[in-house]
Amino acid sequence: MSDDYDAIVIGAGNAGLSSAATLQRGGRRTLLLERHNIPGGAATSFVRGRFEFEVSLHQLGGMGNGPLRQVLDQLDVTRRLKFVEERDLYRTVVPGVLDITLPAEWQGVADAIEDSFPGNRARVESFLELCHEVGNWQLAVRASLHQPQEQAAWLRGLPRVRRNGLRPAKEVLDEYFDDDRIKHVLASYWSYNGQPPSTLPFMDLARILTLYLEYKPYHLHGGSQAMSSAMLDSFLEAGGDVRFNSNVAEIRTRQGTVVGVRLDNGDEYDARMVVSNASAVTTYTRMLDPTVVPDSVLRDLRSRRLGISGTITYLGLDATARELGFTAGTNMITSELAENTVRDSMFSLGPTPYVVASCYDVNPIGFAPPRASHVAIFSVQYGRVWDTLAPEDYARAKYAYAQSQLDLVEVISPGLRDVIEEAEVATPHTLRRYLGHPGGAIYGFDQDITDSWLFRDADLKPNVPGLFLLSAWTTAGGYNPTIVTAARFSQRLLQL
Amino acid sequence: MPAHPLARFFDHVDDVTAEIARREAGGVAHPAAVDDEIAVCHPKQLDLVVDEVITETATTKTFRLRRATGELLPPFQAGQYISLRLQIDGVRTSRAFSVSSSPTERRHYDLTVRRVPGGCVSNHLLDTITPGDRLVSSGPIGTFHHNPLFHGEDLVFLAGGSGVAPAMSMIREVVNRGLPRTLHLVYGSRRADDIIFRAELDQIARGNPEIIVDHVISEPDADWSGPTGFLSAAVVERLAGPLRGRMTYVCGPPAMYAYQLRQLDRMGHPRRRVRLEANGIALPAGEDRDWPAEVDPTAEVTVAVRGRGAFRTPRNRPLLDALEDNGFQPEAPCRSGECSMCRVRVVRGSVFTAAEARLRMSDRDFGFTHSCAAYPVTDVEVDF
Ligand SMILES: Cc1cc2nc3c(=O)[nH]c(=O)nc-3n(C[C@H](O)[C@H](O)[C@H](O)COP(=O)(O)OP(=O)(O)OC[C@H]3O[C@@H](n4cnc5c(N)ncnc54)[C@H](O)[C@@H]3O)c2cc1C
Ligand SMILES: Cc1cc2nc3c(=O)[nH]c(=O)nc-3n(C[C@H](O)[C@H](O)[C@H](O)COP(=O)(O)OP(=O)(O)OC[C@H]3O[C@@H](n4cnc5c(N)ncnc54)[C@H](O)[C@@H]3O)c2cc1C
Ligand code: FES
Numbered sequence: 065m066s067d068d069y070d071a072i073v074i075g076a077g078n079a080g081l082s083s084a085a086t087l088q089r090g091g092r093r094t095l096l097l098e099r100h101n102i103p104g105g106a107a108t109s110f111v112r113g114r115f116e117f118e119v120s121l122h123q124l125g126g127m128g129n130g131p132l133r134q135v136l137d138q139l140d141v142t143r144r145l146k147f148v149e150e151r152d153l154y155r156t157v158v159p160g161v162l163d164i165t166l167p168a169e170w171q172g173v174a175d176a177i178e179d180s181f182p183g184n185r186a187r188v189e190s191f192l193e194l195c196h197e198v199g200n201w202q203l204a205v206r207a208s209l210h211q212p213q214e215q216a217a218w219l220r221g222l223p224r225v226r227r228n229g230l231r232p233a234k235e236v237l238d239e240y241f242d243d244d245r246i247k248h249v250l251a252s253y254w255s256y257n258g259q260p261p262s263t264l265p266f267m268d269l270a271r272i273l274t275l276y277l278e279y280k281p282y283h284l285h286g287g288s289q290a291m292s293s294a295m296l297d298s299f300l301e302a303g304g305d306v307r308f309n310s311n312v313a314e315i316r317t318r319q320g321t322v323v324g325v326r327l328d329n330g331d332e333y334d335a336r337m338v339v340s341n342a343s344a345v346t347t348y349t350r351m352l353d354p355t356v357v358p359d360s361v362l363r364d365l366r367s368r369r370l371g372i373s374g375t376i377t378y379l380g381l382d383a384t385a386r387e388l389g390f391t392a393g394t395n396m397i398t399s400e401l402a403e404n405t406v407r408d409s410m411f412s413l414g415p416t417p418y419v420v421a422s423c424y425d426v427n428p429i430g431f432a433p434p435r436a437s438h439v440a441i442f443s444v445q446y447g448r449v450w451d452t453l454a455p456e457d458y459a460r461a462k463y464a465y466a467q468s469q470l471d472l473v474e475v476i477s478p479g480l481r482d483v484i485e486e487a488e489v490a491t492p493h494t495l496r497r498y499l500g501h502p503g504g505a506i507y508g509f510d511q512d513i514t515d516s517w518l519f520r521d522a523d524l525k526p527n528v529p530g531l532f533l534l535s536a537w538t539t540a541g542g543y544n545p546t547i548v549t550a551a552r553f554s555q556r557l558l559q560l
Numbered sequence: 561m562p563a564h565p566l567a568r569f570f571d572h573v574d575d576v577t578a579e580i581a582r583r584e585a586g587g588v589a590h591p592a593a594v595d596d597e598i599a600v601c602h603p604k605q606l607d608l609v610v611d612e613v614i615t616e617t618a619t620t621k622t623f624r625l626r627r628a629t630g631e632l633l634p635p636f637q638a639g640q641y642i643s644l645r646l647q648i649d650g651v652r653t654s655r656a657f658s659v660s661s662s663p664t665e666r667r668h669y670d671l672t673v674r675r676v677p678g679g680c681v682s683n684h685l686l687d688t689i690t691p692g693d694r695l696v697s698s699g700p701i702g703t704f705h706h707n708p709l710f711h712g713e714d715l716v717f718l719a720g721g722s723g724v725a726p727a728m729s730m731i732r733e734v735v736n737r738g739l740p741r742t743l744h745l746v747y748g749s750r751r752a753d754d755i756i757f758r759a760e761l762d763q764i765a766r767g768n769p770e771i772i773v774d775h776v777i778s779e780p781d782a783d784w785s786g787p788t789g790f791l792s793a794a795v796v797e798r799l800a801g802p803l804r805g806r807m808t809y810v811c812g813p814p815a816m817y818a819y820q821l822r823q824l825d826r827m828g829h830p831r832r833r834v835r836l837e838a839n840g841i842a843l844p845a846g847e848d849r850d851w852p853a854e855v856d857p858t859a860e861v862t863v864a865v866r867g868r869g870a871f872r873t874p875r876n877r878p879l880l881d882a883l884e885d886n887g888f889q890p891e892a893p894c895r896s897g898e899c900s901m902c903r904v905r906v907v908r909g910s911v912f913t914a915a916e917a918r919l920r921m922s923d924r925d926f927g928f929t930h931s932c933a934a935y936p937v938t939d940v941e942v943d944f
Contacts, residue, residue: 101891101903101944111900111918112703114831144925205566212565219569230572290922297926305867308944309891345590366587367580377709382832430921455601456635456666463708470709484710485832488703497598502590514580518567 068334069095069305071557072325074312074351075341077105077499078543079534079550081295083339085139086554088304095333096299097310097325104292105341105499106506107543109431112486115380115438116431119490120506121288122256122394122422122442123150123281125272126544130279131203135551136291140301144294146285148427153276155392156252158401159475162245165392168280170196181246191240191250192273194224199274201225202267206517207552230513233269234261234403244401252396255420255444256542257511258372260403265513268540275544283393283429288543312342315351315531322530336530337557341550343501344508344523344537345370352528361527364520371511371541372410373447373492373504377466379439380432380486388437389477390423397421397472409443413450413461415468416443421476436485441469447492447503462489507541524553532557601634601699606642608695611668616756619675620722621686622660624668625695632666636700638729639809639837642669643698643893648684653884654892655681658811658837659700660725660757662732669700672756674722698893704811704837706730706741711807711835713741716800718791718820720748720812724756726837727811731771735764744772744800748791748812750779774799793823803829811837814896818842838896841914845876845935851912852937861936866907866943879904879911879931879942890931890944897933904931909940 073084076098088094102108106120126132127147136142153173155165164180166173170192178185201222205215219226228236233254237247251261253272259265284290296306314326315338324334340347345365348357381388398406399417406418425437432438443465453461466489474480492504499506509515517523523538532553536542539549567573591597607628614622627633641658661670676682689695704726706715717727727745734741749755755775765773776787776795787795796803808829810820817836824834846857857876864870865888873882880892880902892902897916906927913919917933931942 101901109920109922111920116921209564215566216569219566226569227571230570230576286920286922286925289920290925293922293926293928306943345592346594349589349592362589363584363587366589367584368587369583370590382830451597458601458635459637466709481710483832487707487709489709493598493601496594497602500594502592502594513576514583516576517564518570519563519576519580521562521564 069093070335071095071337071339072097072333072335073339073341074315074325075099075105075535076103076292076296076306077341077535078107078292078546079536079539080105080339080341081292081299082135082139082547082550083341083534083554084304085141085295085299085302086551087339087557088299088302089139090555090558092558094299094304095335096304096306097312097327097333098306098308099311099500100498101308102289103296103306104289106495107288107292109287109289110488112380112488114433114436115486116287117378117380117438117488118287118422118424118429118431118440121284121543122420123276124283124543125275125281126279126548127282128279130275130544131207131548132544133279135548139295139551140298141291141294144297145290148283148285148429150281150283150393150427152392152394153281154252154394154396155476156249156396157476158245158248158398161401162249164249166249168276170277173277177246177249181243184241184243184246187240188246191237194228194236195270195273196278197222198225198229198267198270199272200278202271203274206549210556229265229267230516231266232262232513233264233266236266237261248398248401255396255418255442258444258507258541259510259512260407262403263512265511265516267516268511271540281394283424283427285430287429287431312351315340315347317353317356317528320356320529322528337532338530339532339534339554341535343505343535344533345502346500347531347533356528358527360522364522368515369510370447370503371505371507371509372444373495373506375416375443375445375462375465375469375492376490377441377469378486378488378490379441379480379484381437381439381480381483382485383437383483384435385423385425385437388423388439388480388483390426390437390439393423393426395421395423395476397475399472410445411449413453413465416465416472419443419469419472421473439473441473443469445492447496447505450492458493462491465489465491506536508535508537511541603634603699605645606633606697606699608669608697610689610691610693610695612691613689616672617754619754620672620756622670622672623685623689624670626668628694633669634699635666636663637705638663638733639705639726640700640702641726642671642700644671644681645696645698646681646684648680651884652889653681653881654895656894656896658702658726658729660728662729662736664733664736672722672725672728674756701893701899702837704809704835712805714806715741715743716803716806716808717743717745718748718796718808718810718812719745720791720816721754722756723811723813723816723837723839725811727809728757728761731761731764734771735768742770742772744774746774746776746791746796746799748776748778750777751781752777752784791820791823793826796823797827803827803833805830805833807833807835809835809837811839814840814842838894838898838916840896841878841916841933843914845878845912845914848912848914850915855937857935862939863936864939864941866941873936875935875937877935879929879934879936882936883931892932895932897930900930902931903928904942904944907941907943909936909938911935911940912937
C-alpha cells in the first residue's frame with residue numbers, strides 16, 4: 065500500500081488541517097492521516113439527544129480583519145462558514161464580591177470598569193494602551209519572523225514591550241492597580257493560556273486581550289466542527305487525500321532523514337516531508353527511531369512541563385438562555401479572589417473554585433433546539449490528578465467534580481439543574497483519549513514564560529531532516545495560533 | 561535550546577534562560593505511553609472466553625464472558641453495552657449487546673441474547689456458541705446509564721423483551737452497592753414463559769423494597785392473572801403511579817419506541833425525563849415515510865469505496881451492511897445511527913439517511929453520513 069506523496073500530515077487537528085490545506089493548495093501532493101473518523105482534534109462536536117455540543121471553542125480570536133481571517137481567506141475557507149460575532153468579551157463573577165460584564169471594545173472595557181469601580185478610568189486606559197501595544201507587537205512579529213533585521217529595529221523602538229513582555233501579568237497589574245477586584249476582572253482570560261496571573265506571561269495576556277478586543281470574539285454556526293470540515297473540504301477540493309481511522313505508529317527514516325510513515329496496521333506511505341500535528345512528546349519519543357533524535361531535542365523536552373488539560377461538563381438545557389439567566393456568552397465564575405485557591409484546584413479533584421461557563425445560545429450557533437440551550441462548563445486541571453484514581457472510582461469522581469461545577473454556575477443561573485436534558489462530563493482522560501496527547505494537554509506544554517517562542521526557537525526547526533512539528537506543542541495553544549502558525553509555516557515549506 | 565535573537569532585547573531575559581537551564585538539568589522524561597494509558601478503561605479490543613452459557617427462556621441465553629488474559633474487565637456504567645465483532649459465513653460484522661451483569665462484578669460480563677427470527681448474529685450466538693469459545697468485542701460504551709447529575713434517585717424503567725438486559729444490570733447495581741435509589745421496572749413480554757430473569761427479578765423485588773417489578777404480558781394464556789397488553793399510558797400509570805418527573809428509561813425492540821414515546825407524551829411526561837437506548841433502525845428503508853416514493857428500494861446500485869474498489873448492492877441494504885458484505889469494515893459499535901463511529905463521506909451520488917442517524921449539523925453541509933443508518937439511492941462513491 066505504498067503511495068508517493070510530497071508531504072504527509074499526521075493528525076487533522078487545527079494545525080494539521082491548516083498545514084495540509086496550505087500544502088495541497090500550494091501544489092504539493094499531500095496525504096492527511098487522522099486516528100479518528102472525523103477531522104478537528106479538539107475542534108469538534110458531538111451529539112446527544114436533541115443537542116449538539118461544542119467540544120472546545122469558547123471564543124474564536126483573530127477574525128474580524130485579524131490574522132485568522134486572513135488565513136481562512138487564503139485557504140478559501142471563509143465562504144464555507146457562517147460566523148457569529150459576540151457583543152461581549154466576558155462576564156466575570158465572584159459571588160458577593162463582583163459581577164461585571166465587559167463589552168468587546170477597548171473603550172467599552174474602560175467604561176464598564178469605571179461604572180463598577182469608579183475612579184480608575186485613567187489607570188484602566190493606560191493599562192489597556194500597554195496591552196494594545198504589547199499584544200499587537202506579538203501578533204505582528206509572528207507574521208514576519210524571517211526578517212530579523214527589521215524585527216530588531218522595530219523592537220528597539222518599543223521600550224514598553226521590552227520592559228513588560230516577559231513579566232508575569234500579576235506584576236504588571238499590581239503596578240497599575242490597587243483594587244484586587246479590577247486585577248481579577250482584567251486577568252480573567254488567564255484560563256485561555258492556562259497559567260494563573262502570577263505565572264501568566266504579560267505578553268500572552270496582552271495578546272489574548274488584543275485578539276478579542278481588536279478583532280472581536282466570534283462563534284461559528286455549526287461549531288468548530290464546521291470549520292474543521294470546511295478546512296478539510298478546501299483540502300479535498302484541491303485534490304488532497306485523507307485517511308481517517310489511520311493511527312500513525314512510526315515516522316520512517318533512512319540515514320536520519322524522513323522517508324515516510326507506518327500506520328499501526330502496518331500500512332506504509334512514502335514522502336520526504338512529514339508534518340506532525342501529534343504531540344511533540346509522542347512524535348519525538350514514540351514515533352521515531354531514537355538514534356535519529358538529537359540529544360538537544362530530548363533535553364529540551366525534559367525541560368518542559370506537560371500543560372493543562374481540563375474537566376468540562378456539557379449541558380443540554382430545556383430552557384432559553386434568558387430564562388436561565390445567561391446574559392453573556394462567556395462567564396468566568398470564581399468562588400473567591402485568592403489566586404492560590406484556583407492554582408491548588410488545578411491539582412485537585414476536590415470541589416472546583418473556578419469555572420468558565422459558555423452559553424452558546426446568547427448568540428445562537430444552532431446546536432440547541434428552539435427554546436433550549438447548550439452550555440459548557442470548563443475548569444482548568446492538570447491531567448495527572450486524574451491518574452491517581454483506580455479505574456472503578458473514575459465515574460464517581462467525575463460526577464462529583466461536575467456537581468461542584470454546577471454549584472458555581474447556579475450562582476448566575478439558579479435552577480439550572482432542574483432543566484438538564486443532557487449532560488456529559490469530559491475529564492483530562494477523555495481529552496487524552498480523543499487527542500492522543502500525554503496528560504490530555506490541550507495547549508501543549510505549560511505556557512509559562514519559559515515556553516515562549518522567544519526561548520524555543522528550535523520548535524519549528526526540522527530537528528530531524530524532513531520532519532516538521534505544527535501544533536499547540538510548538539506554538540501557543542488555541543485556534544488562532546495553531547491555524548495561523550501552521551498556515552504561515554507551511555507557506556514557507558512550499559518555498560523549499 | 562537556542563533563544564530567538566529577539567529575546568535578548570527584553571528585560572529579565574537572563575532570569576528566563578537561567579530557569580530553562582535549571583529545568584533542563586532537573587527534568588524528567590514525560591509519560592508517552594498514551595495508548596497504554598487509554599487502554600485501561602477503553603481498550604481497543606477485548607479478547608473474551610465464554611465461561612458459561614445459561615439458558616434463560618426458550619429463545620434467550622446468557623453468555624458469561626471473561627477476559628482471555630485473566631485480567632479484570634474494564635469498569636462500566638450499568639446500562640452500557642459492548643459490541644461483539646464476529647465473522648459469520650465469511651462476513652465480518654458486529655452487534656451491540658447490553659451487559660446484563662452488575663458493574664460491581666468485573667471478572668465477567670453477562671450478555672443476554674434473544675433470538676431474532678431471521679437475524680444473523682443472534683441465531684449464530686444461540687446456536688453455535690458454547691463454553692470455551694473465544695469472542696472479540698469493543699470495550700463498554702453507550703450513554704444509556706444513570707447520570708447522577710440530573711437523573712435523580714427515583715427511576716422508572718420500561719422494558720420490552722431483551723430490553724430488560726440493561727435494567728437487570730442497573731437493578732443488580734442498586735442491590736449490590738446498597739444505593740439509595742428506587743427503580744420501578746415495568747417489563748413487557750409476549751408470554752409468561754418469555755419473561756427473562758423472572759425468578760431473580762421477583763426474588764430481588766421481594767427482598768428489596770426499593771426495587772419494584774411488574775410484568776405485563778401481551779399474549780397471555782389462561783393462567784396469567786397479572787397485567788396484560790402493551791405498556792400503554794394507562795398500564796404504566798396504574799402500575800408505576802404518576803411519573804411526576806421521574807427519569808424514565810425505555811429499552812426494547814426498535815419498533816417499541818415510537819409507541820412508547822406517544823404513551824409518555826400522553827401522560828404529560830416531559831421528553832427530557834426520558835432516556836431511550838438506541839436499538840437499531842426501526843423501519844426498513846422502503847417502508848420509511850420519507851423514502852422517495854419513485855425509487856424502488858429493492859433495485860441494485862453501485863457503491864464505490866474511494867480508491868479501494870466497488871460492488872453492487874440493493875438500495876434497501878444499509879450501507880454499513882453492504883460494505884461488510886464486501887469485505888470493508890468501518891468500526892460500528894451501535895449500528896443504530898447514534899455513536900457516529902461508522903461515519904463516511906459521500907463523495908458522489910446521494911444516500912437516504914434514516915431519522916435515527918444523529919448527524920452533526922456540519923455533516924449535512926459537508927456530505928457526511930452514518931453508514932449504519934444510510935442507504936444508497938443512486939450509484940455512490942464513499943470514503944472513510
Ligand atoms: C475544552 C477546551 C476548550 C478550549 N477553548 C478554546 C478557546 O476558547 N479558544 C481557543 O482558541 N482555543 C481553545 N482551546 C484550545 C484549542 O482547541 C487547541 O489548542 C487546538 O485546537 C489544538 O490544535 P492542534 O492543531 O494542536 O491539534 P489537536 O486538536 O490537539 O489535534 C491533534 C490531532 O492529531 C491526531 N493525532 C494524534 N496522534 C496521531 C497519530 N499517531 N496518528 C494520526 N493522528 C494523530 C489527533 O487525533 C488529533 O486529531 C480549547 C481546548 C479545549 C479542549
Ligand atoms: C445498544 C444496544 C444494546 C443491545 N442490547 C441487546 C441485548 O442485551 N440483548 C439482545 O438480545 N439484543 C440486544 N441488542 C440488539 C442486538 O444488537 C441485535 O440487534 C439483535 O441481536 C439482532 O441481531 P441479529 O444479527 O440476530 O439480527 P440482524 O441480522 O441484525 O437482523 C435484524 C432483523 O432485521 C431483519 N433483516 C436483516 N437483514 C435484512 C435485510 N437486508 N432486509 C430486511 N430485513 C433484514 C432480520 O430478518 C431480523 O428480523 C442491542 C442493540 C443495541 C444497539
Ligand atoms: S455504528 Fe454507531 S452510528 Fe453507525
